Amino acid sequence: xxxxxxxxxxxxxxxxxNNNYEGISAFPISEDMMQWDxxxxxxxxxxxxxxxxxxxxxxxxxxNFVPPVVKFRTIPxxxxxxPHSGKPxxxxxxxxxxxxxxxxxxxxxLTLQVMLSNPVLENPxxxxxxxxxxxxxxxxxxxxxxxxxxxxxxxxxxSESPKEPDKLNRSIKSVSFSDYYKTWSGxxxxxxxxxxxxxxxxxxxxxxxxxxxxxxxxxxxKEWSLRW
Numbered sequence: 001x002x003x004x005x006x007x008x009x010x011x012x013x014x015x016x017x018n019n020n021y022e023g024i025s026a027f028p029i030s031e032d033m034m035q036w037d038x039x040x041x042x043x044x045x046x047x048x049x050x051x052x053x054x055x056x057x058x059x060x061x062x063x064n065f066v067p068p069v070v071k072f073r074t075i076p077x078x079x080x081x082x083p084h085s086g087k088p089x090x091x092x093x094x095x096x097x098x099x100x101x102x103x104x105x106x107x108x109x110l111t112l113q114v115m116l117s118n119p120v121l122e123n124p125x126x127x128x129x130x131x132x133x134x135x136x137x138x139x140x141x142x143x144x145x146x147x148x149x150x151x152x153x154x155x156x157x158x159s160e161s162p163k164e165p166d167k168l169n170r171s172i173k174s175v176s177f178s179d180y181y182k183t184w185s186g187x188x189x190x191x192x193x194x195x196x197x198x199x200x201x202x203x204x205x206x207x208x209x210x211x212x213x214x215x216x217x218x219x220x221x222k223e224w225s226l227r228w
Contacts, residue, residue: 035056052074
C-alpha cells in the first residue's frame with residue numbers, strides 16, 4: 001500500500017510534467033519517490049540564463065506536513081545559498097513553522113529558479129558573494145558568467161568571455177522592480193525582514209503572476225539594467 005506522501009508526490013509529478021515549466025526538470029530517483037534529482041536553469045534575460053544547476057530534494061513520509069530537504073549539488077555563488085552545504089536559504093524550507101501544506105513540488109522549484117536572480121542581502125549565508133555584490137555589481141556579474149557559463153572560443157584558439165552585455169538586462173515591466181523585488185523577497189529567503197516576509201505562494205494566482213512576468217520579458221524590447 002502506498003503512503004500518503006507517495007500519492008501526493010505522484011500527483012505533483014504529473015502536475016509538473018503537464019505544466020512543463022521552462023528551465024525546470026525533476027525526476028524521482030527512488031521507488032518510494034522520497035528522493036529527487038532536479039535541474040534548474042536561470043531565468044531568461046538574467047545573468048543566470050544558460051547556467052544549469054543540479055539539486056537533490058529529499059522528502060519524508062510526513063510530506064506535506066513538513067518541508068523537504070533541498071540542496072544544490074552544483075552550488076551557485078549566491079548570497080542566499082550556503083557555499084559549503086549547498087542549502088538554499090528559503091523561508092518555508094528552513095522552518096516547519098513557515099511551511100504551508102498548499103506548497104507543492106512546482107512552487108518549490110519555481111521559487112528556487114526565481115531566487116537565483118533575486119538575492120536578498122540582509123544576513124546572507126554566503127558572505128563573500130554578498131560583499132562582492134554590494135561593493136561591485138559588475139564584478140559579481142563577471143564572476144557568475146565565468147563560473148557558470150562556457151567561454152566562447154576566440155580566433156587564436158583560446159577563449160574569451162561572452163560578448164553579449166544585453167543579456168545582463170531585463171525588459172521594462174508593467175510592474176515596478178521595487179514591487180517585484182519585495183514580492184519575491186518574501187519567499188526567497190528566511191533572512192528577510194519581517195516587512196518582506198509575505199507568504200505569497202499561498203496566493204492561488206502565484207503561477208499566473210509568474211508567467212505574466214515572464215511574458216513581459218519577451219514583450220518589451222527596451223532594456224533596463226537588472227538591479228542584481
